[in-house]
Amino acid sequence: MKIGIVGLPNVGKSTMFNAITNAGAECANYPFCTIEPNVGVVPVPDERLEVLTKMYNAQKTTYATIEFVDIAGLVKGASKGEGLGNKFLSHIREVDSIVEVVRCFEDTNIVHVDGNINPKRDIETINLELIFADMETLDKRIDNVKKKIKADKKFEEELAVLEKIKSALEAGKSARTVELSNEEKEYIKDIYLLTMKPILYIANVSEEQLANPFEDENVKQVVEYAKEENAEVIPLCVKIEEELAALEGEDKKEMLEALGLEESGLDKVIKASYNLLGLMSFLTAGEPEVRAWTIKKGTKAPVAAGKIHSDIERGFIRAEIVSYDDLVREGSINSAKEKGLVRSEGKDYIMQEGDIVLFRFNV
Numbered sequence: 001m002k003i004g005i006v007g008l009p010n011v012g013k014s015t016m017f018n019a020i021t022n023a024g025a026e027c028a029n030y031p032f033c034t035i036e037p038n039v040g041v042v043p044v045p046d047e048r049l050e051v052l053t054k055m056y057n058a059q060k061t062t063y064a065t066i067e068f069v070d071i072a073g074l075v076k077g078a079s080k081g082e083g084l085g086n087k088f089l090s091h092i093r094e095v096d097s098i099v100e101v102v103r104c105f106e107d108t109n110i111v112h113v114d115g116n117i118n119p120k121r122d123i124e125t126i127n128l129e130l131i132f133a134d135m136e137t138l139d140k141r142i143d144n145v146k147k148k149i150k151a152d153k154k155f156e157e158e159l160a161v162l163e164k165i166k167s168a169l170e171a172g173k174s175a176r177t178v179e180l181s182n183e184e185k186e187y188i189k190d191i192y193l194l195t196m197k198p199i200l201y202i203a204n205v206s207e208e209q210l211a212n213p214f215e216d217e218n219v220k221q222v223v224e225y226a227k228e229e230n231a232e233v234i235p236l237c238v239k240i241e242e243e244l245a246a247l248e249g250e251d252k253k254e255m256l257e258a259l260g261l262e263e264s265g266l267d268k269v270i271k272a273s274y275n276l277l278g279l280m281s282f283l284t285a286g287e288p289e290v291r292a293w294t295i296k297k298g299t300k301a302p303v304a305a306g307k308i309h310s311d312i313e314r315g316f317i318r319a320e321i322v323s324y325d326d327l328v329r330e331g332s333i334n335s336a337k338e339k340g341l342v343r344s345e346g347k348d349y350i351m352q353e354g355d356i357v358l359f360r361f362n363v
C-alpha cells in the first residue's frame with residue numbers, strides 16, 4: 001500500500017519524508033527539488049509488539065509496514081502540464097491515498113511559491129488541479145457511456161453516477177465528498193479518480209505554534225477545509241520531527257517530555273495513514289518471532305491466514321484466537337486458556353484489530 005506525500009514546493013514535504021523514513025531524500029530551498037519520487041518503507045509504530053516480545057522472550061520482532069512516496073511539488077496549471085504537472089499526476093495515480101502537507105508557519109528565509117502564507121489557497125491550488133484532471137477523465141468516460149446507452153439503456157444508471165460526481169467537481173468539490181452507495185462506487189472503481197483517494201492533511205507549524213496548534217488561525221483554515229471532506233488534520237512541526245527522528249531511546253523520550261508530547265507527530269501520521277487505507281493488524285506470537293500482519297478491515301480468517309502462507313489458507317481448519325488485552329491481563333497464553341479466553345473460530349470469522357492468532361490447517 002502506497003501513500004503519496006504531496007504539497008506545494010517548499011512546504012516541508014521532503015523534510016517530513018526524511019524524518020519518517022530516514023531515507024535521506026534531497027531537500028533544498030527551491031521549487032522542484034524533488035523530481036522523481038523518493039520511496040521509503042517504514043514500520044507502523046505498535047507498542048503491543050514490544051510487550052509481546054518481552055512476554056515470549058522472542059528472538060525477532062517484525063512490525064507492519066507502510067510505503068511513503070515523496071512526490072514533486074505542484075503548482076497552478078499542473079493539470080495542463082505546468083511545472084512538473086504531468087509527472088505529478090502520473091505519480092499520484094499510483095498511490096492508494098494522499099498525505100497533503102500544508103505550510104502554516106512564517107519564515108522569511110524559506111520562499112513561498114505564491115509569495116505569502118495562505119493555507120486555504122494552497123490547499124485549493126493542489127485540489128483544484130486534481131479536480132481538473134478528474135474532470136478530463138470523467139468527460140471521456142461520460143462520452144463513452146452515452147454512446148453505449150444508444151444500444152443498451154442499462155448504462156443510464158452509470159451515467160447518473162458519473163454526472164453526479166461531475167457536478168461536485170464543477171462546484172470545486174472533490175469526488176470523495178459525494179455520497180455514493182456501494183453499488184454506485186462499482187461504476188467508478190476502474191477510472192481511479194484522484195480526488196476519490198482518501199486524504200490526510202498535515203499542518204506544518206513552527207515550534208511556537210505547536211504549543212496550541214488548533215488555536216492558530218492558519219491551522220484553523222486547514223481544519224475548516226478538511227471538515228468538508230471528513231478528513232483528519234494533524235499539526236506537527238516538521239523541523240522538530242526531523243530532530244526527533246535522529247534520536248533514539250531515552251534521548252527521544254526526554255525530548256518528547258520536554259515538548260509535552262506523548263508520541264512524535266510522525267508516529268501519529270504513520271498510524272493515521274495506516275487507518276486511512278482501511279488497514280488493521282492481527283498478531284502472531286511465539287519465541288521465534290512476534291509479528292504484526294497487515295490486512296484490510298473486514299477480512300475473514302482464512303484470507304488472513306493466507307497472508308502468512310497460501311498453504312495455510314488452502315488447508316484452513318480453524319483459528320485459535322485470544323485478544324491482546326486478555327492475554328496481557330492474564331500474563332500468559334496458558335492462563336488465558338484456563339480462563340476460557342482463547343476462542344476457536346471458523347471460516348466465517350471476521351478478524352478484529354489486535355487478535356493474536358494461531359491458525360490450524362491441514363494440506
